Amino acid sequence: MSSTTVTETRSIPSRVVGVSDSTPADEGTEFPAMHPAENDKTFQALARGNRAGTLKLRGIPIHTDVYAKRQWMREHMAAAFRFFGKQGYGEGVSGHISMRDPVLKDHFWINPFAKHFSLMKASDLVLVDSEGYVCEGGNQTLINEAGFMIHSEIHKARPDVVAAAHTHGIYGKTWSAFGKPIEMITQDACNFYGKLSVYDDHGGIALAQDEGRQIAKALGNNMACILQNHGLLTVGSTVDEAAFLFYSLDKACHSQLMAEAAAANGVPKIIISDEVAAYTAEAVQNPHNLYLEFQPEFDLIVEESNGRVLE
Template sequence: MSPVTTQTSSEPIVQESSITFGGKANHTIPNFTDMYEKRKWMLNHMAAAFRVFARKDYAEGQAGHISIRDPVDRDTFWINPLGVHFAMLKAEDMVHVNEMGEILPDGNQLSINHAGFCIHSEIHKARPDVDAACHTHSIYGKAYSTFGKPLEMISQDSCLFYNAHAVYEGFGGVVLDGGEGKHIAAALGSKQSVILQNHGILTTGRSVDEAAFMFIAMEKSCQAQLLADAAANQSKPKRFIEDREAAFTYNATVTPFNLYSCFQPEYSYEISRSNGDI
């Protein structure tokens, strides 16, 4: 195990955990030499992420989107079509778009959420390290976003976001142009997640599995934060995790392999529920 490091800057310390317990890993991130095969794999996992979000009640009307950067042409990305329920989405339903918002011929030709394009296109342009981004109007995320405050380190799970999430305080209404998307991307900066004041939450990842797991974790952390805030009083004040322990927990858990692995039980369950029809 690497030594504990106290985090003193605003940037997260990312270290791969070397903790092993014998045996082989239950889940591994596949390596692809054929980027077209990787595209198929990514779209399959993207569809599963939408199914998981539907099961967790993150769908609301036509709002909400997940995007993945195309591994063949990295200046383009895939996003869900407008007006199709998360629970019905399949890999073949995803829409392939370029940075200009033009729908490309190798994907579904349905229209897309304009606000979703404005947000995700700016994130993908600003963050070449980000391969996936998730945003929906989940109930606890949008409830906690009204405070315009970062999550407090009140639990082991909230340490996933230790110095690794931002807050966008400049809500400009529904996103109808690239300007608001640029503001959101700027607020995200080099962080992995961002709380959008009066709007909801957004997470990113180096895989759609990672971004989806972090969205689920942030939504639950918002729920726990709201419950703790509601219960706190003078005789029962909240106690916070110290920086040293929060940094250690973050460093030991927030790695691409671990976050990818954390989503695989959800992915496998969706494959089982749909009999592979995804």
């Protein structure tokens, strides 16, 4: 089956993606190391501290123990699911987040089949191999076949991607019916400037590997893809980034739908200029920033669950 990609082609500064450290525990990783948060000038420019410059934004933490890193990633993945549950992204057994394992580089974690997002705990997550079979080390239960077909091909095509998220949120799937990218009508929409594509050849439920390959091809090197007549897909260098981007894109689709309704009644839209959109994107499309955007939600979920999400 063919796939047509509609991609924003305007140029913006390249985005650093990958894991947060290059310590001995992570030697051999295929993900490029990113600058530590305290040395990332673009990230640190987002907030102001003291005159001495000793107060710094905390970005993606560095782990010297790869197994501790795995547990930390699983905890944040479980929190991402609970956040998705709060947003109403669940619909039956549909929807999934995947996360590349930092120990076994060709394995990834995914949610168990038919487990409500809002009940997810770190111990519920399932470890699967490169062929999608459940492995020891994680929850011994079934996974969503369509989820594997989509996510495995994305992880194969994008070694830089640590996590990918896809659900059938109402605003994203409704806007997807138009087969178009969102417009730069708000500052928040600029989160995706130059990094959003559209997969416009929907082939039904992704139970065939070819559909996953076509979706991965349509995503290209972008951070998000609108799957026509289907929903949204976002990726990130952390599961926190992928989750925040999904939420941000779904809200942008909601905003776009309301703007289209107003425009249909004669109210003109004002589109943000390319220059301003690119300037905004340069500041916000930073892995540390996109990670940090999710941390208030992570803290709230840990508090609300009395820590059960971490179990």
